[in-house]
Structures are given as C-alpha cells and as structure tokens.
Amino acid sequence: MPLSLKGRHFLTLKDFTEQEIYYLLDLAIQLKAKKRAGIRGNLLQGKNIALLFEKSSTRTRCAFTVACIDEGGHAEYLGKNDIHLGGKEDVKDTARVLGRMFDGIEYRGFKQSFVEELAAYAGVPVWNGLTDTYHPTQILADFLTLQENFGTNLQGLRLVYAGDGRNNMANSLMIGSAKLGLHFVICSPSTLFPERELYAECQAMAAKTGGSISLIEDPNEAVVGAHAIYTDVWASMGEEAQQAEREALLRPYQVNAQLMKATKRNDTIFLHCLPAYKEKEVTEEVFESRASKVFDEAENRLHSIKAVIVATIGNL
Incomplete structure (x- = not known):
C-alpha cells in the first residue's frame, strides 16, 4: 500500500519514521522541479489554510503563503493582534472554530503546548511553523x-x-x-x-x-x-x-x-x-x-513546506 500522510499533524519529527521523512523530502524535490519548470498546480485546489503567527516571520510566512497559492489554495494570515488565541479565547476554542472553516492550520509562536492543543481540538491537520521547543x-x-x-x-x-x-x-x-x-x-x-x-x-x-x-x-x-x-x-x-x-x-x-x-x-x-x-x-x-x-536553504523552506501541506491535505 502506498505511503500516505493524509490527515496527519506536523508538530515534531519525533512523530515521523525515517521512511515518512524521506517521503516528504522526495515530494519536496518533485515540487521544486515543478516550480522551477513554471508549472502551476492544483494539488491544493479548493483548500483554505489558516496561518497563526504570534512571532514575526519572513521565510515561514512567505513559504506557507506561496506554497498554498502555487497549488491553487488560499492562505489566510492571522497575526497576534487579529485573534484572541490563548487570551480572550481558549486555544481549544480557537482550534474548534478554525477547524470548521479551514482545511489546515499553521502555528508559529512560543509554547509547544499551544500547537499541541490546536492539534488535539482542530479536527484538521495542524503544522508547527516554530515554537520555543521545535522547528520541524x-x-x-x-x-x-x-x-x-x-x-x-x-x-x-x-x-x-x-x-x-x-x-x-x-x-x-x-x-x-x-x-x-x-x-x-x-x-x-x-x-x-x-x-x-x-x-x-x-x-x-x-x-x-x-x-x-x-x-x-x-x-x-x-x-x-x-x-x-x-x-x-x-x-x-x-x-x-x-x-x-x-x-x-x-x-x-x-x-x-x-x-x-x-x-x-x-x-x-x-x-x-x-x-x-x-x-x-x-x-x-x-x-x-x-x-x-x-x-538555497531559505528557498527550500518553500518546497519542503509545500510538501508538508500537500502530503497532509492535498488532492493527491
């Protein structure tokens, strides 16, 4: 049976086998070649992703946004002043709201416990864009x-x-x-x-x-x-x-x-x-x-992040 990561969270590489990590790297290589050839895809056609940012970002924000657009999806940026995450609203409540509106959620912030709580309650794949503990x-x-x-x-x-x-x-x-x-x-x-x-x-x-x-x-x-x-x-x-x-x-x-x-x-x-x-x-x-x-490494953020999104919510 072909390997599939459909519906999986991406919180830390501890959760993935050697075979699964190489699968993501192989997919990133294919998507990079596709991008370099100027081919726009539809692997994320009809998909919407939420980008939750408590910390500032250049590469992570741009990579998630462009990766989604390249494959026909829509990315919505939500900065720390745009939502009530962990403040006025519990993390689990935010997760349950966004999970009903989006196909996947990225989180970049401080606490690893926040991204884990999002994953526990969202009902859709959650991706760790950086916490104080991990940057997968x-x-x-x-x-x-x-x-x-x-x-x-x-x-x-x-x-x-x-x-x-x-x-x-x-x-x-x-x-x-x-x-x-x-x-x-x-x-x-x-x-x-x-x-x-x-x-x-x-x-x-x-x-x-x-x-x-x-x-x-x-x-x-x-x-x-x-x-x-x-x-x-x-x-x-x-x-x-x-x-x-x-x-x-x-x-x-x-x-x-x-x-x-x-x-x-x-x-x-x-x-x-x-x-x-x-x-x-x-x-x-x-x-x-x-x-x-x-x-090269900075550019590869785009292709590897695109592989994570496509593998977990894409129309493969």
Whole structure:
C-alpha cells in the first residue's frame, strides 16, 4: 500500500519514521522541479489554510503563503493582534472554530503546548511553523539542502551545530539527524547542552538508524570531518535581554574561516536558518563564501513546506 500522510499533524519529527521523512523530502524535490519548470498546480485546489503567527516571520510566512497559492489554495494570515488565541479565547476554542472553516492550520509562536492543543481540538491537520521547543519545517529544508550537496541518502553525514545547544534548532536537528542516521554533533558550552531527556531519546533513535549524537565543547575537535557546519543566532526570540551574556559565552563558537578550515574537508558547507547576525555567530566572510548554502536553504523552506501541506491535505 502506498505511503500516505493524509490527515496527519506536523508538530515534531519525533512523530515521523525515517521512511515518512524521506517521503516528504522526495515530494519536496518533485515540487521544486515543478516550480522551477513554471508549472502551476492544483494539488491544493479548493483548500483554505489558516496561518497563526504570534512571532514575526519572513521565510515561514512567505513559504506557507506561496506554497498554498502555487497549488491553487488560499492562505489566510492571522497575526497576534487579529485573534484572541490563548487570551480572550481558549486555544481549544480557537482550534474548534478554525477547524470548521479551514482545511489546515499553521502555528508559529512560543509554547509547544499551544500547537499541541490546536492539534488535539482542530479536527484538521495542524503544522508547527516554530515554537520555543521545535522547528520541524526548517529541518526538512536543511535536509533537502544536504541532499542537493551530498546525495539523497543522508545516513553517515557529519552535521555539526555550533552555538546554543538547547534551542529549538539544536533540538530539531538532533531529532532529524537521529531519525535519518546522521552523525550529529552539538558544539557548545556544557551549560548550553540540550535537555538530558531529549538527548537520551535521540541517542536511542540514532542507535537504530546507524547514526550518533555527540556533545562536544571544543569547536576545533567537533568540526573535524564535518560535511556541514550549522549555526543560529546566539539569543532566540524572547531572549534578547541575554544577548550580551550569550555573546561573551559563545564567541569561541563563531563560525569563521578558521573553523571551516578545521573540518579538514574541502567540501564542507555552511548552513543557517536565518536571519543571521553577521560578525556574531558567523563572519561575513563565511556567510558570503562559496561554502555558504543559506539562500538555497531559505528557498527550500518553500518546497519542503509545500510538501508538508500537500502530503497532509492535498488532492493527491
């Protein structure tokens, strides 16, 4: 029986098998080729999706909107001042209202519990566009970019994340890498290592797929053999007050030419989920170098998000 994700939520990659993640990546490749060929589709014809945003966004908002339009659907943006989510109105009540009007709901905000409650009550697929805990749609774009540079089978690739090792990006990259058998390294101060429970969970997943999860404090040791070095802002949205403290702590983890050279490979690529603070977590030199694939990665948000929408509510 053909694999189908129809009607499924997309809250974290923990909920998906290796086969299902590759299915989404394969679909993203097909949809990207279709887009590049200038072919407008109808896979979302007659579908309406709600975009709930508590946090600001460039790539996620644009990707969901364009993805829906490209395949004949309609996307309705609802910002934090447009609805009463979690304030005047309970999350579950908002979910039950929107679920009767829309075919799918995207949520980008702070609490993972909010997107989970939306999923529990909406009656339609709910997609996580980012929470403080996870950012699963970004990982699909990252892995699609890795495939474009190193081949479609990602097992055995060494992916090093340098920076804040317990933020939503580190968490999500760790889960995705464990699911697909990558050798994933979090390179950060021990005070910013990921939550022990999630780390142990990912180690157990990686043991089944031939991958590994490592925590290393020394940047020069961590990046040896890396196919890709990934970083993110040193203070996430909502943590701006800690910016100066984080800069002092994470300065040794800046991705610069010296760190790229320390991989001892000539094909290492640089990845960043954007937006980037240049000369902070990454130097302008690396960001603008040939090794930088950040804009391929940003474009791939569109194709991978389109794959998620089409797979879960599309006319396949």
